[in-house]
Amino acid sequence: MGDKTFYQELMEKGYTRRDFLKFCGLMGAMLGLQSTGISQVVDALQTKPRKPVLWYHFQECTCCSESFLRASHPLVGQILLEMISLDYSDTLMAAAGEQAEAVRNQAMKDFYGHYIMIVEGSIPLGSPGYCTIAGRDAKSVFEEGANGAEAIIAWGNCASSGCIQHAYPNPTKTEPVHKIYSGKPIINVQGCPPIADVMAGVITYILTFGKLPELDNMGRPVVFYGRRVHDTCYRRPAYDAGLFVQSFDDENAKKGYCLYYMGCKGPNTFNSCAVIKWNNSVSYPIQSGHGCIGCSEPNFWDYEPLYSHIPYVHGIGIEATADKIGAGLTAVALGGVLAHAVVTNIQKRKLIKNQMDDLSINENEFDKDEKSNIRQQDKIDSQIDDIEKNKDIHKD
Amino acid sequence: MISRKAPLREVYVWQLPVRIFHWVNAFVITVLCITGYIIGDPPAIMHGTAPEANYWFGWVRLAHFIAAFIFVVNFAVRIYWFFAGNSFAKWYNYIPLKKKQWRGIFETIKIDVLLLSPKPVYDIGHNSLAAFTYFGLFIIMAIQTFTGFAMFCVSTNNIFEPFFTWLLFEMGGFFPVRNIHHILMWAFILFAIAHIYLVFYHDYIERNGIASSIIGGWKFINATIVKEAEKEELEQEKIKLDEKRLETIEKKIKV
Numbered sequence: 001m002g003d004k005t006f007y008q009e010l011m012e013k014g015y016t017r018r019d020f021l022k023f024c025g026l027m028g029a030m031l032g033l034q035s036t037g038i039s040q041v042v043d044a045l046q047t048k049p050r051k052p053v054l055w056y057h058f059q060e061c062t063c064c065s066e067s068f069l070r071a072s073h074p075l076v077g078q079i080l081l082e083m084i085s086l087d088y089s090d091t092l093m094a095a096a097g098e099q100a101e102a103v104r105n106q107a108m109k110d111f112y113g114h115y116i117m118i119v120e121g122s123i124p125l126g127s128p129g130y131c132t133i134a135g136r137d138a139k140s141v142f143e144e145g146a147n148g149a150e151a152i153i154a155w156g157n158c159a160s161s162g163c164i165q166h167a168y169p170n171p172t173k174t175e176p177v178h179k180i181y182s183g184k185p186i187i188n189v190q191g192c193p194p195i196a197d198v199m200a201g202v203i204t205y206i207l208t209f210g211k212l213p214e215l216d217n218m219g220r221p222v223v224f225y226g227r228r229v230h231d232t233c234y235r236r237p238a239y240d241a242g243l244f245v246q247s248f249d250d251e252n253a254k255k256g257y258c259l260y261y262m263g264c265k266g267p268n269t270f271n272s273c274a275v276i277k278w279n280n281s282v283s284y285p286i287q288s289g290h291g292c293i294g295c296s297e298p299n300f301w302d303y304e305p306l307y308s309h310i311p312y313v314h315g316i317g318i319e320a321t322a323d324k325i326g327a328g329l330t331a332v333a334l335g336g337v338l339a340h341a342v343v344t345n346i347q348k349r350k351l352i353k354n355q356m357d358d359l360s361i362n363e364n365e366f367d368k369d370e371k372s373n374i375r376q377q378d379k380i381d382s383q384i385d386d387i388e389k390n391k392d393i394h395k396d
Numbered sequence: 397m398i399s400r401k402a403p404l405r406e407v408y409v410w411q412l413p414v415r416i417f418h419w420v421n422a423f424v425i426t427v428l429c430i431t432g433y434i435i436g437d438p439p440a441i442m443h444g445t446a447p448e449a450n451y452w453f454g455w456v457r458l459a460h461f462i463a464a465f466i467f468v469v470n471f472a473v474r475i476y477w478f479f480a481g482n483s484f485a486k487w488y489n490y491i492p493l494k495k496k497q498w499r500g501i502f503e504t505i506k507i508d509v510l511l512l513s514p515k516p517v518y519d520i521g522h523n524s525l526a527a528f529t530y531f532g533l534f535i536i537m538a539i540q541t542f543t544g545f546a547m548f549c550v551s552t553n554n555i556f557e558p559f560f561t562w563l564l565f566e567m568g569g570f571f572p573v574r575n576i577h578h579i580l581m582w583a584f585i586l587f588a589i590a591h592i593y594l595v596f597y598h599d600y601i602e603r604n605g606i607a608s609s610i611i612g613g614w615k616f617i618n619a620t621i622v623k624e625a626e627k628e629e630l631e632q633e634k635i636k637l638d639e640k641r642l643e644t645i646e647k648k649i650k651v
Contacts, residue, residue: 217565228550228570242453246440257447261438268570294571303571310437311575322575323437326582333586337593340511347511348601354400356514366624369496373631380638387645 006207007046009082020045027204030197030276031213032223044208045083051207052115054107055089056145058138059131059165059174060121064156065091067193070279084203087115090133101134108148116206117149119159119177122166126173143181151185151212152177153202160188160219161298168302168314178219185212188219190271192295197276198224218298220270229266229292232274235259253289263307264291271296400603403619409484409521410613417474418610424467425584431460436578461548468541483629484521490531492524500524508597516602518621526594529587536583543567543577 004012010020024045028038057065086092087107088100095103107115119142124130128137146152154177157163162176178186189202202221205213213221230236235258238244244261245253260267266274269292273284285292291307294300304312310321350356410418434456443450478487492498504525506512517523522530546567549560567573599607609615 217562218569231550237447240454240457241443241445241447241450242438242441242456243443243447243450244438244440261440265571268574270569297569297571299568300571303575309574311578313579322579322582326579326585329582330585330589333589337589340509340593341597343511344597344601348514351514351516351601354398366628369628370631373628373635376635377631377638380635380642384638384642384645387642387649 003049005046005048006050006083009050013082027201030201030223031205041204041208045204048207048210050083050085051203052107052111053084053086053118054104054115054145054149055086055092055118056120056142057090057133058119058121058123058142058158059172060156060158060163062091062120063193064120064158064199065089067196068155068199070196083207084116087111097134108145112148114150115148117145117152118155119152120155122158122162122174122176123180124165124172124174125180126171130172130174139180142177146181146184149184151187151206152181154178154186154188154219155199156194157190157192157295157298157300160190163192164301166299166301186219187212187215187221190218190220190225190296194296195224195272195276195278198272216270220296224272224276225270225296227270227272227275229269229271229274229286232272233266233286234274235286248289256289259286259289259291260309262291263305263309265294265297265300265306266292269294269297269300404616405619405622406614407520407617407622408613409615410609411477411482411485412613413473413477414481414485415610415613417470417477420466420470421474424463424470425588427463428460428467429581429584431456431463432578432581435460436581461551464541464544464548467537468545471537471541489522489527490534492528497524497527501528508594518618520615520617520621520625529590533583533587536580540577540580543573543580546573547577 007020011017021042024041025038028035028041031037033041055065088104090100093100093103121131123138123142125139128139131138133141154160158165159177162170162174165172165174166176176188178188187202189199191198198221201224202213205221205223213223216222216225218225230239233239235256238256238258239260243252243255243257245257245259246261247253248262258264264286266286273292274286277284277287293306294303304319305321308321310323312319313322313325345352435453438453441452443452477485478490483489488494492501500517500519501524503517504523507515507517508523508525521527542563545556545560546564547570549557549564564570564573567576595607598604603616605614605616
């Protein structure tokens with residue numbers, strides 16, 4: 001199955017060369033390639049055999065697959081499924097049960113060391129019963145697949161950093177791919193879900209250049225996760241002008257002002273939502289009037305609240321915002337200082353009124369230091385003496 | 397006329413760089429706290445102009461960034477002065493490595509915090525407890541510097557940008573870094589309350605010119621204490637000289 005090239009596959013399915021070149025141009029533009037780079041894409045997709053891909057689902061909601069299937073440009077989704085040789089995907093494949101398992105085992109045997117493993121979902125390390133496939137626990141299925149993979153693509157926030165099931169208190173003790181496996185190149189395609197075109201771009205890059213794209217130190221491809229939503233947002237001028245939506249139904253919301261005050265996490269989030277956008281490039285959350293929730297950042301669920309930038313502080317019984325605690329502590333400090341001032345006037349009355357009989361300095365204190373200094377001095381002196389004595393002996 | 401009969405000596409305690417550091421730091425931290433708070437929780441200062449005709453939030457951020465750069469340069473000079481300054485400014489004042497400093501800390505807690513005795517603790521430079529809290533403050537200042545620059549990495553392309561971008565992701569991205577940066581702001585506010593109060597307190601009960609010393613640099617200290625301190629300084633110098641002598645002798649023998 002892995003022998004045909006992507007181009008051959010497309011031609012067989014009845015696409016035109018024009019469609020193919022359009023797709024290549026689109027991908028090249030998205031990856032930020034020069035025009036010469038696009039010919040590289042064309043060349044690679046015409047000559048290189050399709051990459052065998054095994055697509056695993058663990059603890060997740062399948063929204064990454066959904067996103068992938070709804071890729072923006074009409075062809076992308078369909079084309080992508082042609083572009084890779086998707087040998088195993090338990091939610092998409094026609095086969096089920098033992099048949100599906102047989103396909104997976106066969107593909108793993110045939111392409112051992114050459115296939116790309118796509119992981120959707122995090123892997124629970126608690127009870128093995130939290131996530132099982134064909135009666136086996138997620139961890140062993142994952143490790144078996146990972147051992148034979150050339151590279152692992154962690155699709156979405158679940159596989160990249162655990163998403164909501166990893167949020168405190170993490171009842172299933174679930175962990176993302178990079179926390180439980182190392183030794184293979186791992187690429188984190190972040191987002192909940194990631195943008196379909198980003199997913200397509202990553203696969204195109206790997207196919208074209210035969211290596212992983214440049215990653216940041218969170219494992220995310222820099223091309224797509226190099227800039228913040230905030231810095232590419234069309235509402236940024238409202239932010240700089242200090243024009244904020246104060247509640248979701250006010251006049252400012254209608255005017256399309258900045259959602260920062262409403263807790264928009266665009267300033268915290270590296271993603272290309274504001275550039276590529278979603279659903280055929282129709283819109284993205286902020287354009288639709290809701291703040292970004294930061295779904296392409298690790299542990300974003302744990303940084304509550306969603307609708308404010310002032311952090312909650314956990315672990316003191318009730319949840320309180322940092323500023324309430326800060327203001328409380330400030331009040332306590334002011335009160336404490338006041339009380340201290342009052343007590344000072346009582347306790348130190350004699351000192352203040354100059355009526356202390358005994359203001360003498362405790363000379364013992366200084367004696368202690370003096371003694372230790374003398375001891376140190378003696379030690380050095382005796383060392384010098386010793387050396388000089390030895391010298392004399394040698395001379396003799 | 398009420399007067400006190402006490403033999404006092406004037407001591408030059410805070411050198412000019414220390415005083416400059418103090419006041420620049422005080423001013424800049426005030427600016428940083430105010431602008432930082434506005435950035436974290438913007439007040440509803442709305443206006444009728446179109447977004448492109450106004451830039452007030454941008455100016456607030458600019459003020460924060462300029463103040464931050466002054467803060468960092470100022471801090472760097474102070475770090476240099478930890479090694480180049482006089483014995484009251486040197487780094488070893490701030491880290492309680494000696495028994496004497498721990499003794500001082502407990503004494504100060506007993507006398508100045510819990511007010512158990514009317515007799516004051518005598519120190520020429522910082523008292524040991526204050527110095528130790530400054531050590532904590534320096535650490536917090538360093539954390540604020542690093543978290544701040546990590547977040548600033550997206551707004552700049554200066555030569556440190558790659559390092560700070562790396563640092564940002566290493567610390568878990570904007571979410572935790574923002575929270576740390578925001579929460580630690582309160583440490584400065586709490587510190588300022590205690591610090592300013594204690595200056596008043598010491599000036600009021602000890603009358604050693606502590607409040608004016610940060611303007612002029614001089615303090616009035618009990619003559620006996622100064623004498624003892626001078627004596628100890630001499631002893632320490634002698635020990636250092638002897639240590640050097642020992643070293644040279646040892647080297648000669650090896651040759």
